Amino acid sequence: MADVRRSAAVSPYPSPGHLGHTTAAPNGWSIPSIAPPAPTAPLGEGLNAWDIARQQFDLAADRLGLGADERAVLRNCKREFTVHFPVQLDDGSVRSFTGYRVQHNLARGPGKGGIRYHPQADLDEVRALAMWMTWKCAVVNIPFGGAKGGVAVDPRELSPTELEKLTRRYTLEIEPLIGPHSDIPAPDVNTDPQVMAWMMDTYSMHKGYTATAVVTGKPVSIGGSEGRIEATGRGCVFTIQQAAKRLGLDLAGSTVAVQGFGNVGATAARLLHDLGCRIVAVSDAEGGIADIRGFDPHRLLRHREETGSVVGFGDTTPITSSDPLTFECDILVPAALENQLTAAVAERVQAKIVAEAANGPTTPEADAILHDRGVFVIPDILCNAGGVTVSYFEWVQDLQHFFWDEAEINRQLHRIMVRSFDQVYRMAQEHDVDLRQGAQMLAISRVAEATRLRGLYP
Numbered sequence: 057m058a059d060v061r062r063s064a065a066v067s068p069y070p071s072p073g074h075l076g077h078t079t080a081a082p083n084g085w086s087i088p089s090i091a092p093p094a095p096t097a098p099l100g101e102g103l104n105a106w107d108i109a110r111q112q113f114d115l116a117a118d119r120l121g122l123g124a125d126e127r128a129v130l131r132n133c134k135r136e137f138t139v140h141f142p143v144q145l146d147d148g149s150v151r152s153f154t155g156y157r158v159q160h161n162l163a164r165g166p167g168k169g170g171i172r173y174h175p176q177a178d179l180d181e182v183r184a185l186a187m188w189m190t191w192k193c194a195v196v197n198i199p200f201g202g203a204k205g206g207v208a209v210d211p212r213e214l215s216p217t218e219l220e221k222l223t224r225r226y227t228l229e230i231e232p233l234i235g236p237h238s239d240i241p242a243p244d245v246n247t248d249p250q251v252m253a254w255m256m257d258t259y260s261m262h263k264g265y266t267a268t269a270v271v272t273g274k275p276v277s278i279g280g281s282e283g284r285i286e287a288t289g290r291g292c293v294f295t296i297q298q299a300a301k302r303l304g305l306d307l308a309g310s311t312v313a314v315q316g317f318g319n320v321g322a323t324a325a326r327l328l329h330d331l332g333c334r335i336v337a338v339s340d341a342e343g344g345i346a347d348i349r350g351f352d353p354h355r356l357l358r359h360r361e362e363t364g365s366v367v368g369f370g371d372t373t374p375i376t377s378s379d380p381l382t383f384e385c386d387i388l389v390p391a392a393l394e395n396q397l398t399a400a401v402a403e404r405v406q407a408k409i410v411a412e413a414a415n416g417p418t419t420p421e422a423d424a425i426l427h428d429r430g431v432f433v434i435p436d437i438l439c440n441a442g443g444v445t446v447s448y449f450e451w452v453q454d455l456q457h458f459f460w461d462e463a464e465i466n467r468q469l470h471r472i473m474v475r476s477f478d479q480v481y482r483m484a485q486e487h488d489v490d491l492r493q494g495a496q497m498l499a500i501s502r503v504a505e506a507t508r509l510r511g512l513y514p
């Protein structure tokens with residue numbers, strides 16, 4: 057299998073100065089620019105994402121004592137759709153692109169999962185991400201199955217018009233699978249609310265009516281949800297509060313290091329600061345900054361918006377992009393890329409809590425080391441599930457044509473994150489496993505139960 061690269065951890069919600077400029081569209085709207093994909097590199101310790109996803113599944117399935125029949129269903133993706141499609145470029149030439157939409161499991165509801173635009177998007181990566189979406193939706197107990205999509209493209213090479221054409225044609229190609237009641241895409245790496253708006257419009261044009269619920273992560277003005285932009289960082293902070301409570305750690309005065317000051321990392325840093333934490337180290341792809349006295353992430357955000365990076369902020373000490381991972385702190389928030397916490401890094405982690413805001417930041421080897429060292433790891437499928445939870449709220453609001461205010465969104469998000477944390481924690485304690493295994497076991501048992509109850513057709 058091909059190596060899965062570090063994906064560009066690019067927010068679906070770019071802000072000026074962070075992801076770069078916005079481009080004025082001919083119709084006067086502003087089109088958020090797409091940030092460059094991250095450099096590619098093999099995954100740490102030689103596994104690709106699909107290998108890792110299946111390895112994690114096997115471990116949890118063993119502990120749950122799942123039978124061979126159930127494993128055969130859950131270990132594979134239900135539908136794997138590959139499409140090749142032409143797009144006419146601005147210079148009149150035609151280029152063919154390859155895209156994917158994979159539905160891992162639909163036993164608990166319609167497929168849910170983002171669309172990734174990345175030069176190295178491939179079937180294995182999309183399969184892994186689809187499987188993780190199944191477990192993530194099941195952990196927070198929202199009625200979705202897992203899906204994911206991708207197009208092998210470097211969006212930096214496309215003009216806004218070409219990006220729109222590609223998005224519309226890809227939407228048409230995967231139309232047999234997607235729909236408000238069958239499979240609901242969302243933004244992922246290098247896709248954003250504007251891309252979701254084009255997808256929604258294309259689908260709606262073909263149906264002949266407006267179907268806002270076909271995608272989530274849309275702009276609020278066309279059926280998006282209040283609070284969606286901050287949802288992942290906010291949910292992550294809710295889980296940190298629960299972990300701190302279990303450890304008897306007072307968040308007021310606790311120190312925090314954040315790798316990746318994008319949508320999720322910056323939101324988490326701001327909310328933790330507001331809870332009284334001291335933010336002592338932060339990095340992005342350009343480098344990092346540290347100050348053991350702590351600094352104000354709200355001001356840092358303004359600096360990033362002005363300069364495009366956290367580097368050079370105030371009276372801080374320069375550090376590298378990876379230094380926050382091993383910085384002296386109570387809470388570490390990896391909020392950048394996959395496979396940052398390798399075995400070698402894990403040996404040097406000083407934090408008491410690692411809150412996996414990013415997807416897959418920890419390799420399986422590093423996981424075992426952190427567990428042995430007594431580090432409290434909040435696993436990604438729990439820690440960053442706030443995003444898909446508010447996507448669920450968006451879908452519900454779209455279907456009901458009735459919209460909630462942000463206070464209601466945040467209250468419901470808090471309820472779901474706290475409940476899910478408690479359930480994962482209890483599962484881990486009952487089976488004497490770490491929280492990742494606890495989360496996987498909880499999720500897999502829910503999906504297995506749905507599969508059993510529905511039975512086989514025909």
Ligand code: NAD
Binds near residue numbers: 321342441
């Ligand atoms: P983002 O692009 O807004 O932020 C990513 C940040 O990571 C940027 O500041 C970037 O400069 C930085 N970065 C990139 N490479 C780095 C490196 N080598 N070292 C340090 N920093 C680096 O993306 P985001 O939406 O905040 O997503 C971050 C992570 O959270 C990703 O793993 C994503 O899959 C995951 N996630 C995001 C959401 C969401 O709703 N946005 C939901 C679930 C999971």
